[in-house]
Amino acid sequence: MTLTVDERWDLIEKISKETVSFGKYRHTLKDAIGELTVKPLTGIPIAIAVMYGFWSFFGSFAGFFTDGFFCKLFDGYWLPWLQGVFPGGLGNWFYAIMVDAGHTENGILVASDNCFESFGVLTSGIFLAIGVVLPAIVAFYLILTFLEDIGYMPRLAVLIDTVLHKIGLHGFAIVPTILSLGCNVPAVTASRILETKKERFIMMTLLAIFIPCGAQLGIMQEVIPESMGLVLVYLLAGYFIVGFVLNKIIPGKSPEILIDVPPYQMPKWSNVGMKMWMRVKHFFKIAIPFVLLGCVIVNVLYLTGFIDWLANVLAPVLCVWFGVPKETVGPLIAGFLRKDLAVAQLSTIEMTKYQMITSVVLVSIYFPCLATFMMILKEGWKELLGSVAVLGVVVFLYGGLMHLIWILLGVA
Amino acid sequence: MKVLLMGHPNVGKSVVFNRLTGANVMISNYPGTTVDFSKGYMKIDGKDVEVVDVPGTFSLEPKDKAEEVAIEMLKKEKDAVVICVLDASKVERGLYLALEIIENNYPVLLALNMWDVAEDKKIEINVEKLGEILGVPVIPTVAISGKGIKELVLKIKEAAPVKVDKIVERTEGRGD
Numbered sequence: 001m002t003l004t005v006d007e008r009w010d011l012i013e014k015i016s017k018e019t020v021s022f023g024k025y026r027h028t029l030k031d032a033i034g035e036l037t038v039k040p041l042t043g044i045p046i047a048i049a050v051m052y053g054f055w056s057f058f059g060s061f062a063g064f065f066t067d068g069f070f071c072k073l074f075d076g077y078w079l080p081w082l083q084g085v086f087p088g089g090l091g092n093w094f095y096a097i098m099v100d101a102g103h104t105e106n107g108i109l110v111a112s113d114n115c116f117e118s119f120g121v122l123t124s125g126i127f128l129a130i131g132v133v134l135p136a137i138v139a140f141y142l143i144l145t146f147l148e149d150i151g152y153m154p155r156l157a158v159l160i161d162t163v164l165h166k167i168g169l170h171g172f173a174i175v176p177t178i179l180s181l182g183c184n185v186p187a188v189t190a191s192r193i194l195e196t197k198k199e200r201f202i203m204m205t206l207l208a209i210f211i212p213c214g215a216q217l218g219i220m221q222e223v224i225p226e227s228m229g230l231v232l233v234y235l236l237a238g239y240f241i242v243g244f245v246l247n248k249i250i251p252g253k254s255p256e257i258l259i260d261v262p263p264y265q266m267p268k269w270s271n272v273g274m275k276m277w278m279r280v281k282h283f284f285k286i287a288i289p290f291v292l293l294g295c296v297i298v299n300v301l302y303l304t305g306f307i308d309w310l311a312n313v314l315a316p317v318l319c320v321w322f323g324v325p326k327e328t329v330g331p332l333i334a335g336f337l338r339k340d341l342a343v344a345q346l347s348t349i350e351m352t353k354y355q356m357i358t359s360v361v362l363v364s365i366y367f368p369c370l371a372t373f374m375m376i377l378k379e380g381w382k383e384l385l386g387s388v389a390v391l392g393v394v395v396f397l398y399g400g401l402m403h404l405i406w407i408l409l410g411v412a
Numbered sequence: 413m414k415v416l417l418m419g420h421p422n423v424g425k426s427v428v429f430n431r432l433t434g435a436n437v438m439i440s441n442y443p444g445t446t447v448d449f450s451k452g453y454m455k456i457d458g459k460d461v462e463v464v465d466v467p468g469t470f471s472l473e474p475k476d477k478a479e480e481v482a483i484e485m486l487k488k489e490k491d492a493v494v495i496c497v498l499d500a501s502k503v504e505r506g507l508y509l510a511l512e513i514i515e516n517n518y519p520v521l522l523a524l525n526m527w528d529v530a531e532d533k534k535i536e537i538n539v540e541k542l543g544e545i546l547g548v549p550v551i552p553t554v555a556i557s558g559k560g561i562k563e564l565v566l567k568i569k570e571a572a573p574v575k576v577d578k579i580v581e582r583t584e585g586r587g588d
Contacts, residue, residue, distance in 0.1 A: 001515070001575065001576055001577050002515040002516075002576070003511070003515060003576060008508060008511050008512070009508070011511065011579065011580060011583060012504050012507045012508060012511065013504075014583040014584075015507065015542070015545055015546070015579075015583060016503060016504045016507070018538070018541060018542075018545065018583070019503075019537055019538045019541045019542040019545070020503055020504070020535065020536070020537050020538075021535075021536045022534065022535055022536075023534025023535065023536065024534060025533055025534055026534075028532075145440075148440035148441060148442065148445075149440060149441050150441060151441035151442065153440070153441075153442045154442045154443070172444070175442070175444065189447055189448065190444070190447060192447040192448075192476065192477040192478045192481075193443075193444035193447060193476060193478055194476065194477075195475055195476040200477070259443065260420075260421070260422060260443055262422055262441050262442065262443075263529065265441055268556060271439060271556075274436050275438060275439075275440075278436060278438065
């Protein structure tokens with residue numbers, strides 16, 4: 001026998017009358033803090049402070065390890081040592097792939113003096129993964145895990161709900177969005193908590209296009225600290241503009257949400273440690289093979305002349321429409337595999353600050369990295385095709401728009 | 413035999429899962445952390461029994477993709493024992509899903525998790541009486557510290573399907 005919905009609730013009422021009793025409840029400090037962080041008047045300033053704190057910690061923690069330790073180690077010892085002992089030497093193709101491709105100055109091939117430029121598997125590959133991205137990832141997840149475990153995320157969701165409704169989502173979409181700032185891959189899976197197909201599609205598309213991952217943020221902080229703010233402004237603006245348009249043109253519903261805001265809890269340090277470990281392990285598994293492979297592929301494409309050829313073919317689009325140097329083709333190819341790698345490579349190309357901003361934004365939005373691409377495919381090939389279509393249009397228009405803005409400002 | 417962990421989002425199913433199996437699945441203090449199921453093994457009487465951590469769901473009518481995963485899982489595993497994890501401070505709400513699962517003839521155990529939170533909120537639950545009325549084992553737990561988990565494991569064997577009309581009868585028999 002089964003009950004109807006009403007019968008079931010009736011039964012529950014009878015059962016609980018018999019078994020549950022409520023004592024007098026005292027308002028505690030925890031409740032007071034809970035209310036302060038969720039009511040807009042106090043909650044929004046607190047949220048801004050929390051995000052700002054997040055950001056400063058991320059920057060100083062990652063910078064401390066990368067600049068203070070890894071740069072010195074890799075540029076001062078590791079690179080010169082490899083340049084000395086690795087067989088082949090400058091000009092040899094295998095040496096170029098593994099250690100240093102060098103660059104030409106006045107027609108002479110010169111060795112690189114830092115691990116951003118050398119672009120070998122053993123030099124840049126390992127340096128970027130361990131020296132730059134790893135500290136950034138650790139810093140990011142340390143704060144994220146802490147916020148998750150005390151129970152701050154649902155409160156943030158409540159605060160931002162109204163804004164996210166404008167782009168066809170609701171407050172809870174902040175969870176995949178923030179996860180995505182660490183890595184887009186788990187964020188795509190997390191978008192399953194959204195109710196309708198429309199919401200999930202908008203979410204995945206926006207994540208794939210506009211949210212830079214922790215690895216990319218770490219690299220940007222290192223190589224283009226002075227332009228990073230503007231890059232993020234462009235990405236954030238794009239997130240809302242494209243979300244707004246998608247919400248208008250995609251059929252389907254974006255329902256309201258009811259969420260449980262759990263009480264604050266002291267984080268269990270064993271749990272924080274365990275989660276950190278799982279996330280860093282996940283990073284190693286999906287990032288390091290791709291970074292190393294990316295170095296190999298890009299180097300091979302350079303050595304065979306394919307990149308120079310493609311640069312000339314695409315020059316009209318790149319130089320005229322987007323207003324960036326044609327040499328950005330190399331990083332754009334690397335970006336298929338890893339965004340961090342692509343941004344690092346961009347930083348070694350000679351261009352103006354504004355061209356740099358455009359090209360970093362382009363690298364961020366033009367294609368999700370391979371791992372994210374596979375993840376969206378797992379959620380459904382129709383979604384993937386849709387996302388890629390949106391992406392194509394967005395890259396073309398948004399890139400052109402940025403160029404136009406620079407022209408109007410007189411800096412292009 | 414398989415053991416499914418089911419319940420509302422953010423009641424601590426994954427914490428119970430980690431306790432039972434010694435595995436490490438991601439747990440956080442917000443609903444919707446688990447969106448896919450994880451499997452693990454625990455020993456009952458020396459035998460390996462599969463345990464599945466199912467994404468949170470409010471009822472057996474799915475409203476998002478994570479809930480669909482949960483309900484499909486339940487339908488597929490006809491001979492599973494279900495540990496229904498409830499937030500002890502919100503028993504009424506949690507009972508809805510528990511009753512639905514009982515009506516579908518699954519052997520059920522209730523874990524009244526976050527018992528400490530309920531105590532803080534001065535909510536008193538008569539565990540014995542609740543077990544008597546429902547006819548299923550009811551165990552208070554605090555999964556994050558491990559309290560009640562041993563008892564939960566011991567009682568898995570005792571879980572048996574219950575007819576819901578018997579439950580209705582037992583509440584009516586109490587002269588209301």
